[in-house]
Amino acid sequence: MLILRDAFYGIRRFDDFQSSLGIARNILTSRLKGLVEAGIMRKVPYQTHPLRHEYRVTEKGRDLIPVITTLLAWGDKWESKDVPVTLIHKDCGEAMHAKVVCDHCSKELTAFNLSIDPIPQVVQERVTATRLAKA
Amino acid sequence: MLILRDAFYGIRRFDDFQSSLGIARNILTSRLKGLVEAGIMRKVPYQTHPLRHEYRVTEKGRDLIPVITTLLAWGDKWESKDVPVTLIHKDCGEAMHAKVVCDHCSKELTAFNLSIDPIPQVVQERVTATRLAKA
Numbered sequence A, B: 001m002l003i004l005r006d007a008f009y010g011i012r013r014f015d016d017f018q019s020s021l022g023i024a025r026n027i028l029t030s031r032l033k034g035l036v037e038a039g040i041m042r043k044v045p046y047q048t049h050p051l052r053h054e055y056r057v058t059e060k061g062r063d064l065i066p067v068i069t070t071l072l073a074w075g076d077k078w079e080s081k082d083v084p085v086t087l088i089h090k091d092c093g094e095a096m097h098a099k100v101v102c103d104h105c106s107k108e109l110t111a112f113n114l115s116i117d118p119i120p121q122v123v124q125e126r127v128t129a130t131r132l133a134k135a
Helices: A002-009 A014-021 A025-037 A065-078 A121-134 B002-009 B014-021 B025-037 B065-078 B121-134
Strands: A041-048 A051-057 A086-089 A094-096 A098-102 A114-117 B041-048 B051-057 B086-089 B094-096 B098-102 B114-117
Touching (some): A014 A051, A025 A041, A065 B065, B002 B014, B002 B041, B002 B065, B014 B051, B025 B041, B065 B098
Antiparallel strands (some): A041 A051, A098 B098
């Protein structure tokens, strides 16, 4: 997730990710490999002698922006020891927090106005069993 | 994340998480401990002889709903091998996908109408260095 955040900042090269994140090279190698295998980033050669690659975010990776922005909003609220990051919404020029809404009625989503359908069978059985045990 | 998803389904007890997720008990113990330490779940006794606890999602945990719903929407689009989960928005009764909007102008957020301010110093330096090297 931090690699992806840095990629959105504009970082593309292994050494730059490593400087920014300060993690061991073997761990970074394995994380980047995982992101490439998952189709979230891709390796693109930027020079041929010697061959060197940089890492770019794919469309699948860019589609994680809503997840990252909601996580940032959560972090700003609950983990205030982190340095807050200001996101500027270019369309209106304002500093923004991500807000999640229903794509039908555009009302904000909370834990209380949401249900899941169908609840997976295994979960259904457990919940029923728990409720029966309580009755 | 899967533990939290199950908790939102209504699962509360260790054995039920274990049946639902099918992960090793020691791994589940350590994950639940991490969630409790992070303040995302809390342990509540449900019987005293013998003492037994269940795990409930806290307010901090419930605030992760936007993150989870955006991740589900991403998964439905990109990882179609997973069973799709239908979220019902109780306010309008419709099956919904989470949509992330700017909390000022309510327009949808994308990777292309967002900038970060300020870019952290270390990232700024790296990006500048990369750009200079390219020039």
